[in-house]
Amino acid sequence: DAGVTQSPTHLIKTRGQHVTLRCSPISGHKSVSWYQQVLGQGPQFIFQYYEKEERGRGNFPDRFSARQFPNYSSELNVNALLLGDSALYLCASSSREGAKNIQYFGAGTRLSVL
Amino acid sequence: KQEVTQIPAALSVPEGENLVLNCSFTDSAIYNLQWFRQDPGKGLTSLLLIQSSQREQTSGRLNASLDKSSGRSTLYIAASQPGDSATYLCAAYDTGRRALTFGSGTRLQVQP
Numbered sequence: 001d002a003g004v005t006q007s008p009t010h011l012i013k014t015r016g017q018h019v020t021l022r023c024s025p026i027s028g029h030k031s032v033s034w035y036q037q038v039l040g041q042g043p044q045f046i047f048q049y050y051e052k053e054e055r056g057r058g059n060f061p062d063r064f065s066a067r068q069f070p071n072y073s074s075e076l077n078v079n080a081l082l083l084g085d086s087a088l089y090l091c092a093s094s095s096r097e098g099a100k101n102i103q104y105f106g107a108g109t110r111l112s113v114l
Numbered sequence: 115k116q117e118v119t120q121i122p123a124a125l126s127v128p129e130g131e132n133l134v135l136n137c138s139f140t141d142s143a144i145y146n147l148q149w150f151r152q153d154p155g156k157g158l159t160s161l162l163l164i165q166s167s168q169r170e171q172t173s174g175r176l177n178a179s180l181d182k183s184s185g186r187s188t189l190y191i192a193a194s195q196p197g198d199s200a201t202y203l204c205a206a207y208d209t210g211r212r213a214l215t216f217g218s219g220t221r222l223q224v225q226p
Contacts, residue, residue: 106157
């Protein structure tokens with residue numbers, strides 16, 4: 001069975017640009033969560049979606065937005081990129097809402113903002 | 115606001131040693147506590163999940179305990195191997211935020 005897949009794996013952008021990151025959950029999983037991991041730190045929660053509805057939002061500015069599609073895949077969008085947005089962006093899926101049971105993580109998208 | 119702290123930040127040990135990694139959290143109203151492993155530049159792999167009603171979970175050479183009243187969890191690794199070298203992260207899930215709150219991790223190096 002395919003695990004959580006994220007695309008692209010690496011991305012280089014310049015300040016002020018927009019970026020879209022994509023995530024496909026494990027088949028049958030209806031919950032997708034997004035995390036940002038800055039080098040040397042633990043992941044920080046950005047969004048959680050369940051059954052196509054936003055169920056949780058972390059302490060991130062409105063430049064960050066996300067959505068979940070009918071097939072439960074998800075996109076994370078970041079507008080007006082800043083140098084500080086450089087990080088590993090992780091997507092996780094689970095069969096129940098949020099992390100009530102095991103969350104399975106993708107390999108992440110490494111975003112570099114120059 | 116939940117805060118999760120992991121001690122030590124880094125650890126280097128010779129192969130074969132038994133290890134204890136520590137995790138503390140400030141809000142005891144958690145739904146579960148999870149331990150993950152992360153290899154350099156990679157995503158996270160779930161190791162153990164302890165529900166709030168449980169005291170411990172075991173998987174192979176790994177054993178994790180949870181003491182909600184004191185806000186602590188420990189991950190015990192028996193007979194460490196070079197392949198165990200990685201960063202170990204603990205995370206607390208609370209249903210209020212519907213989010214995992216992670217510690218900064220313990221970077222483990224097991225010397226052959």
